[in-house]
Amino acid sequence: MIVKAFPQDFVWGVSTSAYQVEGAWNEDGKGESIWDRFCHTPYRIANGDTGDIACDHYHRMPEDVALMKELGVKGYRFSIAWTRIFPDGKGKINPKGLDFYDRLVDELGKAGILANATLNHWDLPQALQDLGGWANRDTTDRFAEYARVMFDRLGDRVALWATHNEPVVVTSGYLGGSMAPGLADASVAYRVAHHLNLAHGKAVQVFRQGGYPGKIGIVLDLQNYIPESDSEADVLATHRMLDHSHHLFLDPIFKRQYPQGLMEWLGTIAPQPQEGDMEIISTPIDFLGLNYYFTLKVRYEPWGGLLKAAARPFSAPMWSQTEMGWGVHPEGLTAILLKLRNHYGNPDIYITENGTAAPDQPDEHGFVQDRERIAYLRRHLIAAHDAIQQGVNLRGYFVWSFMDNFEWALGYRPRFGIVRVDYATQKRIPKLSAYWYREVIRQNAVWE
Ligand code: FCB
Numbered sequence: 001m002i003v004k005a006f007p008q009d010f011v012w013g014v015s016t017s018a019y020q021v022e023g024a025w026n027e028d029g030k031g032e033s034i035w036d037r038f039c040h041t042p043y044r045i046a047n048g049d050t051g052d053i054a055c056d057h058y059h060r061m062p063e064d065v066a067l068m069k070e071l072g073v074k075g076y077r078f079s080i081a082w083t084r085i086f087p088d089g090k091g092k093i094n095p096k097g098l099d100f101y102d103r104l105v106d107e108l109g110k111a112g113i114l115a116n117a118t119l120n121h122w123d124l125p126q127a128l129q130d131l132g133g134w135a136n137r138d139t140t141d142r143f144a145e146y147a148r149v150m151f152d153r154l155g156d157r158v159a160l161w162a163t164h165n166e167p168v169v170v171t172s173g174y175l176g177g178s179m180a181p182g183l184a185d186a187s188v189a190y191r192v193a194h195h196l197n198l199a200h201g202k203a204v205q206v207f208r209q210g211g212y213p214g215k216i217g218i219v220l221d222l223q224n225y226i227p228e229s230d231s232e233a234d235v236l237a238t239h240r241m242l243d244h245s246h247h248l249f250l251d252p253i254f255k256r257q258y259p260q261g262l263m264e265w266l267g268t269i270a271p272q273p274q275e276g277d278m279e280i281i282s283t284p285i286d287f288l289g290l291n292y293y294f295t296l297k298v299r300y301e302p303w304g305g306l307l308k309a310a311a312r313p314f315s316a317p318m319w320s321q322t323e324m325g326w327g328v329h330p331e332g333l334t335a336i337l338l339k340l341r342n343h344y345g346n347p348d349i350y351i352t353e354n355g356t357a358a359p360d361q362p363d364e365h366g367f368v369q370d371r372e373r374i375a376y377l378r379r380h381l382i383a384a385h386d387a388i389q390q391g392v393n394l395r396g397y398f399v400w401s402f403m404d405n406f407e408w409a410l411g412y413r414p415r416f417g418i419v420r421v422d423y424a425t426q427k428r429i430p431k432l433s434a435y436w437y438r439e440v441i442r443q444n445a446v447w448e
Contacts (some may be wrong), residue, residue: 028100242338
């Protein structure tokens, strides 16, 4: 047996997001978000599911934190629902919303669990969407305002802050498809991407000016894209995909510029920074959050939309696809981590999401022996360990997800949790993977 030991102080965590677990969508003064609106629109979400109740985490938060503690978890990544704080996106603050997150970070503190808070995990206030949402430059200032309120209230107890989660998915919400706000207007989408970057930079500046004790970064989903063949057309299509999903966000933040190739490809619909924007966006961050799930093989495809590219899931030998139809390729994680080391100045990195939706089969007690999930997590941790050995500054790992939850447009069918949620009773039942993870944490190591 080979034991792969992780560095001391490595943060072993679990991850969720507000809309996916909290429920209580209109309680205690919470306003409507674009995800509330989207889910309440017929035919948007599989099975007509909504996040109205979700895992009822809003009411069960203390017991959820207690379970994390029991499982030995060292960090909890959650997101803050902007609409609990500013029900109308701006103006009047809702004290009860602030109180909820205040209680959460206190509870985490008592349990000795590090707090990792994301400000925007996609649930923009609907009131701001009505004014254009992220297409409206004014939203960047509203975001900075909201960020300041949160830093002021929780800044003494939150160790890690992230501005956005996966801004490319927010951008996709304006390109058409299955994510809120469900618009399809490519001429707006890249303005949205720029405003997300600008909002990020403004929030980082507020954080720096306030001198808060924690660290701040952004969470990007960087999947591994490789060309289907070495033909020039496939290689260029892969570059376009990478520019769109990686470099559109990485480059302005780390290199103060947009990827030139993509700018030329997009022409008049490319981001149009105003003077000073790039300086704001590239305000140094303390860490990068990485969400990694899969590898895609890319080919040139004349009907492949704006980017003229198409992608299919790729799995390493012996692996089938997950319940999401995603491939499994742990080495892809090492590749992405090395890319960040080689081309983006070897930043401090936390893997803020990684995990899988497996075909869980509960026994009569609701217990799930999810060996597939354990195999997935173990291989990805080994891949992460390989990267650390090659000099990557990886500081922590947060499993997606702490518990089964609302998987956006796919509703409740895919189950990502290491804890099973029986939605009829809201009972939490740790799966075998939760006990396995507890052992990983205890030993600060994986073994193969
Ligand atoms: C990521 C999201 C997260 C979750 C996982 C499965 O893209 O950030 O909320 O849905 O995928």
